[in-house]
Amino acid sequence: MAKSVTKRSEVEIVSQLAVSGERMIERLRRKSFLPERRKELHLRFGIAEVAAMLGCSTNRIRQAEEDGRLPSPAFDEAGRRLGYDVAAMLRMREVLGASPRRADGDEPAIIAVQNFKGGVGKSTVTTHLAHYLAIQGYRVLVVDCDSQATTTTLFGFNPHFDVERDQTLYPYLSIDPTQADLLYAVQPTPWPNVDLIPSCLELFDVEYELAAAGSDGQNVLAARFRKLKQGLRDLARSYDVVILDPPPALGTISLAVMQAANALIVPLAATTPDFCSTVQFLSMMDQVLAQLEQAGISVDYGFVRLLCSRHDTSNPSESMVIRIMEEAFGASLLPVAVLDSAEISHASLRMMTVFELNKPIGTARTHKRCKQNLEEALGQVEQLLRRGWHRAHPALEDLADVA
Known part of the structure; x- marks a missing residue:
C-alpha cells in the first residue's frame, strides 16, 4: 500500500517540475528582455566594420551620406558616430549595390x-x-x-x-x-x-x-x-x-x-x-x-x-x-x-x-x-x-x- 502512495507522489512530481521549469523560463525571459519582456536587437556596427562587410571603402559610405543617398549618421555628445544598426546596414547594402540577394530566377x-x-x-x-x-x-x-x-x-x-x-x-x-x-x-x-x-x-x-x-x-x-x-x-x-x-x-x-x-x-x-x-x-x-x-x-x-x-x-x-x-x-x-x-x-x-x-x-x-x-x-x-x-x-x- 505504501508503495502505491509513493508511486503516485513521484508521478505528481513530474507535473510540479514542469510548472516550476516553466516559471523559471519566464523569469529568465523577463530578466533578459526588460523592460518590455520582448526581445530587442541592440547591435551596432562601426563604419569600418560595415565597410568591410559590404566590400567597400569608408569614404564611399561617407560620400553617400553627404550626397543624401544615405541618412546622416547619429553622433553622441562627444561627436563620435553611434554606429549603424542592422536596418541601416541593410539599407546601405541596397543603396551601394552590395546586397547578396538571389536573382529572381534563382531557386530559394x-x-x-x-x-x-x-x-x-x-x-x-x-x-x-x-x-x-x-x-x-x-x-x-x-x-x-x-x-x-x-x-x-x-x-x-x-x-x-x-x-x-x-x-x-x-x-x-x-x-x-x-x-x-x-x-x-x-x-x-x-x-x-x-x-x-x-x-x-x-x-x-x-x-x-x-x-x-x-x-x-x-x-x-x-x-x-x-x-x-x-x-x-x-x-x-x-x-x-x-x-x-x-x-x-x-x-x-x-x-x-x-x-x-x-x-x-x-x-x-x-x-x-x-x-x-x-x-x-x-x-x-x-x-x-x-x-x-x-x-x-x-x-x-x-x-x-x-x-x-x-x-x-x-x-x-x-x-x-x-x-x-x-x-x-x-x-x-x-x-x-x-x-x-x-x-x-x-x-x-x-x-x-x-x-x-x-x-x-x-x-x-x-x-x-x-x-x-x-x-x-x-x-x-x-x-x-x-x-x-x-x-x-x-x-x-x-x-x-x-x-
Whole structure:
C-alpha cells in the first residue's frame, strides 16, 4: 500500500517540475528582455566594420551620406558616430549595390538542419546560421518544426506562454486543416530580415493524428508531405533562405521536412557516440529516401554536408574523432568545425546567439575568437548557397568543394 502512495507522489512530481521549469523560463525571459519582456536587437556596427562587410571603402559610405543617398549618421555628445544598426546596414547594402540577394530566377534555398540524435547543436546551428546570414544581408525564414521549441525560445518567444497551437504548423498539417497556406504562421523577429514560424509543445499533436490515420494512413502521410513542400516553396518566394529545424527523431514531421528541403546540413559533435549515431541516421535516411521515391515522392538536394557543431580542440579524443570523420565523410564534411566556446553557452543562457551580443559576455578575446570561428564555419554554408546561384566567391570555392 505504501508503495502505491509513493508511486503516485513521484508521478505528481513530474507535473510540479514542469510548472516550476516553466516559471523559471519566464523569469529568465523577463530578466533578459526588460523592460518590455520582448526581445530587442541592440547591435551596432562601426563604419569600418560595415565597410568591410559590404566590400567597400569608408569614404564611399561617407560620400553617400553627404550626397543624401544615405541618412546622416547619429553622433553622441562627444561627436563620435553611434554606429549603424542592422536596418541601416541593410539599407546601405541596397543603396551601394552590395546586397547578396538571389536573382529572381534563382531557386530559394530550403535547408533542413537535421539529425535524429538530440544534443548535437541542431537549434544552435539553426539560429546562428539565420543570424549570420541576416548580417550578410539575406532574407531569411526560420521554421521551427520541433515541438520542443528550442529555436523558438532562442528567438525570444516563450513557447509556453507566447505561442499557441494555431500559430505553428499544426493548422496547416493537421488531419482537419484550417489553413490553406503558411502565411498565417509567419512572425517577425527582432531582426528586420529574419522571420519565424514558431513552435510549441502542441505541435506534437500532428504526430498523434497522422499516426491514428487508420488504413488510409499512407495516403494521408503522402498528402501531408507534398503539402508541406508546396507550402514552404510558396513562402520561399519572399526569401533567399528558409531554414528548417525538425525534431531529433524519425517521425512524421521529420520525414516531411526531409523531403520538403532542397539542401541538407547534418550537425554532429566530435564524439564517438555522435559519429556512430550520425552514421545510423544516414543509413536510415538512405532507406527512407528510397521508400519515398517508390511512393512517388521526389527528393532532391542541391547539397548535403555534415558540419561538426561542437569540437573542443584541447581534447585529444575529440581531435581523433575529427580525423575519423574526415576519413569517413571526405569532402562532404565541411572543413571548419564550430569550436566549443563558453561564449555560445553564455549567449544561450540569455536566449541569444553570439551574433546578437553587442559586447562580450566573457573575455573580449574569447568573444572575438568565437565569433570569427562561427563566421568561418557558417560562411562555408553561405558559399554553398551562392554557388547554387552561380555567385560563389572564387577564393572560397575550396571550402565548399564537392567530393
